[in-house]
Amino acid sequence: MGVVEIIGWVIIVIGVAFLFLGALGLFRMPDVYSRMQTATKSVTFGTMGTIFGVGLVHPEWFWKTLIIAVFIAISNPISSHALARGSYKMGIRPFTKEENMDDLEPVVDKSEDEEE
Amino acid sequence: MSRFLFTFIVLFLIxxxxxxxxxxxxxxxxxxLSLIIASFSYKTFTVEGLGFFSPRRVVLIIKYLFVFMIALIKANIDxxxxxxSPKLPIxxxxxxxxxxxxxxxxxTILANSITLTPGTLxxxxxxxxxxxxxIDVTTKDPEGIVREIGEDFEKILKEFFK
Amino acid sequence: MILYILIVLGLATFFVVHRGLKGPTPSDRIVALDNITTITTAGLVLLGLYFDRYIYIDVALIYGVLSFIGVLTLARYLEGGL
Structure with a gap:
């Protein structure tokens, strides 16, 4: 086992650990937006780490794994942004602990009044 | 023409x-395939054309990626x-x-970067x-928000699209 | 080694599927679906390493692209534009 291969394994293990934490966050968080937060960040980072680590373990696959990792880094934030926007338009409001924490609500209410 | 070439090069690299x-x-x-696709999509694909590749911008891209990677790792530890933690401090x-x-x-780039940085979506x-x-609102003052969330990214992006 | 890693991945998927079944809103289910697809991409690449077959990497790439498009469509549906 070369040094690069060992580094690859370490990155894979770290990535899978973050994937697991992201899934746990999806399980524990109180509302859909907080779930999206943990899910996007940890799962994206974990998947990137795992795939990149495989590229290091198997050097012939390096370029392809790099492309997949970059693609996931670009596509995941876009899809979660689209989902957040969709859920807000659908009428799901975020869970808040204090009053007046939602700056978007007045704006959306105003535009809905104009449509009517 | 320059816009067409730019589209062709990007598609070919992909x-x-x-x-x-x-x-x-x-x-x-x-x-x-790149030629065919570029011939009908270059009008919507890019506004600037080949001017996009300049040495100044390459340096900025590398700098941006660096800042971004650090923010990503911080975000994940956070x-x-x-x-x-059992109490869910949010x-x-x-x-x-x-x-x-x-x-x-x-x-668009700023919005995507913000999604992947600590506690924000x-x-x-x-x-x-x-x-x-x-996820953890610490300040409601507009300047404080800019400072806490995306100042580093915004500085680089402003220079990039000047 | 890879076997244990894949078991951890399976556990992670279990939590996500639990969320997907429980809901309570449609968005929760779609977020769960999005995450299952992302985790599956990682799983495919790891399976490629386990069986030592290059084809799994190609499959993972196409799987990633298609799941991205699928989730975008679902998000558009939530928004009411479909």
């Missing part, structure tokens, strides 16, 4: 990335801490982030204010 082979047949297929809310950027591409973009779901 092809090279997806196939990752340098065989002649693959290269020819890729070139022909999220991991919140998930593991105080979520949606805040308005007023950006100075005017270029739509720049706003872009919910909606209306004109030049981004509405951000923040």
């Amino acid at each position: 092809w090279l990335g997806f196939t990752t082979s340098l065989a002649t047949a693959e290269l020819i297929t890729g070139a022909v 999220v991991a801490k919140r998930v593991i 105080n979520p809310g949606i805040v308005e982030y007023k950006t100075q950027l005017t270029n739509p591409t720049a706003v 872009t919910v909606d973009v209306i004109d030049n204010s981004l509405f951000i779901h923040w």
Whole structure:
């Protein structure tokens, strides 16, 4: 086992650990937006780490794994942004602990009044 | 013409990335497909054309990636801490982030970067204010929000699209 | 080694599927679906390493692209534009 291969394994293990934490966050968080937060960040980072680590373990696959990792880094934030926007338009409001924490609500209410 | 060439080069690079082979047949297929697609999509694909590649910008891209990677790692350690601790230390809310950027591409990149940095998720973009779901709201003052969330990215992007 | 890693991945998927079944809103289910697809991409690449077959990497790439498009469509549906 070369040094690069060992580094690859370490990155894979770290990535899978973050994937697991992201899934746990999806399980524990109180509302859909907080779930999206943990899910996007940890799962994206974990998947990137795992795939990149495989590229290091198997050097012939390096370029392809790099492309997949970059693609996931670009596509995941876009899809979660689209989902957040969709859920807000659908009428799901975020869970808040204090009053007046939602700056978007007045704006959306105003535009809905104009449509009517 | 310059816009067409730019589209062709980007498409061809994507092809090279997806196939990752340098065989002649693959290269020819890729070139022909890129030519066909570029010939009808260059008008919507880019505004600036070849001017996009300049040495100043390459340096900025590398700098941006560096800042971004550090923010990404920080974000994940932060999220991991919140998930593991039994009490769930969160105080979520949606805040308005007023950006100075005017270029739509720049706003898109900023929104995506914000989604991957600590505790923040872009919910909606209306004109030049981004509405951000923040998992731990520490300040409600507009300048404080800009400073806490995306100042580093915004500085680099402003220079990039100047 | 890879076997244990894949078991951890399976556990992670279990939590996500639990969320997907429980809901309570449609968005929750779609977020769960999005995450299952992302985790599956990682799983495919790891399976490629386990069986030592290059084809799994190609499959993972196409799987990633298609799941991205699928989730975008679902998000558009939530928004009411479909």
